[in-house]
Amino acid sequence: MTQKNIEDFKCPICNKKDILYNGWNQNKQIYYCKNCKKRFERHELKNNNYNPSIIINAISYFNIGNSLNDVVQLIDKKYKTKVTTNLIYSWIGDYYKICNYKKIRAYILKNYNGGIxxxxxxxxxxxxxxxxxxxxxxxxxxxxxxxxxxxxxxxxxxxxxxxxxxxxxxxxxxxxxxxxxxxxxxxxxxxxxxxxxxxxxxxxxxxxxxxxxxxxxxxxxxxxxxxxxxxxxxxxxxxxxxxxxxxxxxxxxxxxxxxxxxxxxxxxxxxxxxxxxxxxxxxxxxxxxxxxxxxxxxxxxxxxxxxxxxxxxxxxxxxxxxxx
Structure with a gap:
C-alpha cells in the first residue's frame, strides 16, 4: 500500500483521515489515528462492488431461516438489486468465520419449528x-x-x-x-x-x-x-x-x-x-x-x-x- 492509499480512507472510529502505519498483527496491517489516538485494522468486504448493506442483510436473511431463493426476493424488494442464489451462497462462505451461526443453522431448522x-x-x-x-x-x-x-x-x-x-x-x-x-x-x-x-x-x-x-x-x-x-x-x-x-x-x-x-x-x-x-x-x-x-x-x-x-x-x- 502506498502513502497515497493511506490518505484515501478514514479512521473507522472518528471518521478523520490523519492516519499512520502502526505495525502488524498476525500478518495484518495495523493503523494509528493521530486524531482519536486509536489503533485499528482496515477491513474491506469481498465483492465490494455491492453495497455492504446488501451483503450483510443477505447473510442475516439466510441465517434467520429463509431459503436462498427467498433471500434473492427479499434483496430485490428492499434494494431493487438483482442477485443470484450462487452469489448469496458465496457471501455466506466468504464470511463464515465471522457469521458462525451457519454451523448450527441446519440443525435448528430441522429440529425447531416456528419463529426463531x-x-x-x-x-x-x-x-x-x-x-x-x-x-x-x-x-x-x-x-x-x-x-x-x-x-x-x-x-x-x-x-x-x-x-x-x-x-x-x-x-x-x-x-x-x-x-x-x-x-x-x-x-x-x-x-x-x-x-x-x-x-x-x-x-x-x-x-x-x-x-x-x-x-x-x-x-x-x-x-x-x-x-x-x-x-x-x-x-x-x-x-x-x-x-x-x-x-x-x-x-x-x-x-x-x-x-x-x-x-x-x-x-x-x-x-x-x-x-x-x-x-x-x-x-x-x-x-x-x-x-x-x-x-x-x-x-x-x-x-x-x-x-x-x-x-x-x-x-x-x-x-x-x-x-x-
Missing part, C-alpha cells in the same frame, strides 16, 4: 427497549442452566413494570471496582466491525451490533435483557438491561457494546456490568463464578470476572466494601 426470534418492548427511564431472544439457541445452550431458560422465556410474565418505574438506575450507584480486565481482539470485535459496515448513523450502532449478533453469532442468545434485584447490603432496588447475553463453554457472558473506552467510562461500565451480572445470578440461582463481564467495540474487547472483584461504594453517607 421472540421479542417484546418495555420502557425504562422514558426510553423504549426491545428485548429479544433466539429461541433455539437458548434451548441448546441453556441445557445446564434451566433457570436462565425460564427467566428469559417467561420475561413477558415476570417483567416488573412498577419496579422499573421506581427502581434505582445503575448510573446513580457507581461502584469503585478494582477490576482486572483482559484486553484482546476477538469474535465480538469482528462481528461488530462487520455489522457496522451497514450502519450509517452513530445513534444506531448499538442496535445494529445487537441485532446482527443475535442472528449471526452462535453464542449470542438475547439482547436488551431486563434485570432487577434488591441489593440487600445497600437496601436499594437496582434495575437495568443487559445489552448482549452470551453462553460460551458453560459460562454466562454479560456484554456491552461501547465505542468509548476512556478511564471514567471504563469504571462506569465495569460497575454496571458487575451489578447486572450479580442481579442475573440472583434471579437465576446461577453462581456468580459462572459469569463473565465484558465490553467491546470494533477494535478491542475487555473482560473481567465479577466473582474475583473487590469493590467499595459510598451510598447514603456510608461506605460499603466487598473483598474476596
Amino acid at each position: 426470534i421472540d421479542a417484546f418492548s418495555y420502557n425504562h427511564n422514558d426510553c423504549n427497549y426491545n428485548f429479544m431472544f433466539h429461541k433455539p439457541k437458548l434451548k441448546i445452550l441453556c441445557d445446564n442452566h434451566p433457570k436462565l431458560l425460564d427467566y428469559i422465556t417467561k420475561m413477558k410474565e415476570l417483567y416488573p413494570k412498577n419496579f422499573f418505574e421506581k427502581g434505582r438506575k445503575h448510573s446513580n450507584l457507581n461502584l469503585d471496582i478494582n477490576f482486572r480486565k483482559e484486553g484482546k481482539y476477538n469474535q465480538a470485535c469482528r462481528l461488530a466491525d462487520f455489522s457496522l459496515k451497514a450502519c450509517d448513523k452513530n445513534t444506531e450502532k448499538r442496535k445494529f451490533v445487537e441485532n446482527f449478533m443475535l442472528i449471526n453469532d452462535s453464542s449470542t442468545v438475547a439482547c436488551e435483557v431486563p434485570v432487577w434485584f434488591w441489593e440487600k447490603y445497600l437496601d436499594v432496588g437496582i434495575c437495568g438491561h443487559i445489552d448482549i447475553l452470551q453462553i460460551r463453554k458453560g459460562n454466562i457472558y454479560v456484554l456491552e457494546y461501547s465505542s468509548n473506552d476512556s478511564k471514567n467510562k471504563e469504571e462506569n461500565i465495569a460497575s454496571k456490568l458487575f451489578l447486572y451480572a450479580s442481579g442475573l445470578s440472583f434471579r437465576t440461582s446461577i453462581p456468580l463464578m459462572k459469569f463473565r463481564c465484558a465490553w467491546f467495540d470494533q477494535n478491542n474487547y475487555y473482560e473481567f470476572s465479577p466473582w474475583e472483584q473487590n469493590f467499595s461504594v459510598k451510598f447514603r453517607n456510608k461506605l460499603y466494601f466487598r473483598k474476596i
Whole structure:
C-alpha cells in the first residue's frame, strides 16, 4: 500500500483521515489515528462492488431461516438489486468465520419449528427497549442452566413494570471496582466491525451490533435483557438491561457494546456490568463464578470476572466494601 492509499480512507472510529502505519498483527496491517489516538485494522468486504448493506442483510436473511431463493426476493424488494442464489451462497462462505451461526443453522431448522426470534418492548427511564431472544439457541445452550431458560422465556410474565418505574438506575450507584480486565481482539470485535459496515448513523450502532449478533453469532442468545434485584447490603432496588447475553463453554457472558473506552467510562461500565451480572445470578440461582463481564467495540474487547472483584461504594453517607 502506498502513502497515497493511506490518505484515501478514514479512521473507522472518528471518521478523520490523519492516519499512520502502526505495525502488524498476525500478518495484518495495523493503523494509528493521530486524531482519536486509536489503533485499528482496515477491513474491506469481498465483492465490494455491492453495497455492504446488501451483503450483510443477505447473510442475516439466510441465517434467520429463509431459503436462498427467498433471500434473492427479499434483496430485490428492499434494494431493487438483482442477485443470484450462487452469489448469496458465496457471501455466506466468504464470511463464515465471522457469521458462525451457519454451523448450527441446519440443525435448528430441522429440529425447531416456528419463529426463531421472540421479542417484546418495555420502557425504562422514558426510553423504549426491545428485548429479544433466539429461541433455539437458548434451548441448546441453556441445557445446564434451566433457570436462565425460564427467566428469559417467561420475561413477558415476570417483567416488573412498577419496579422499573421506581427502581434505582445503575448510573446513580457507581461502584469503585478494582477490576482486572483482559484486553484482546476477538469474535465480538469482528462481528461488530462487520455489522457496522451497514450502519450509517452513530445513534444506531448499538442496535445494529445487537441485532446482527443475535442472528449471526452462535453464542449470542438475547439482547436488551431486563434485570432487577434488591441489593440487600445497600437496601436499594437496582434495575437495568443487559445489552448482549452470551453462553460460551458453560459460562454466562454479560456484554456491552461501547465505542468509548476512556478511564471514567471504563469504571462506569465495569460497575454496571458487575451489578447486572450479580442481579442475573440472583434471579437465576446461577453462581456468580459462572459469569463473565465484558465490553467491546470494533477494535478491542475487555473482560473481567465479577466473582474475583473487590469493590467499595459510598451510598447514603456510608461506605460499603466487598473483598474476596
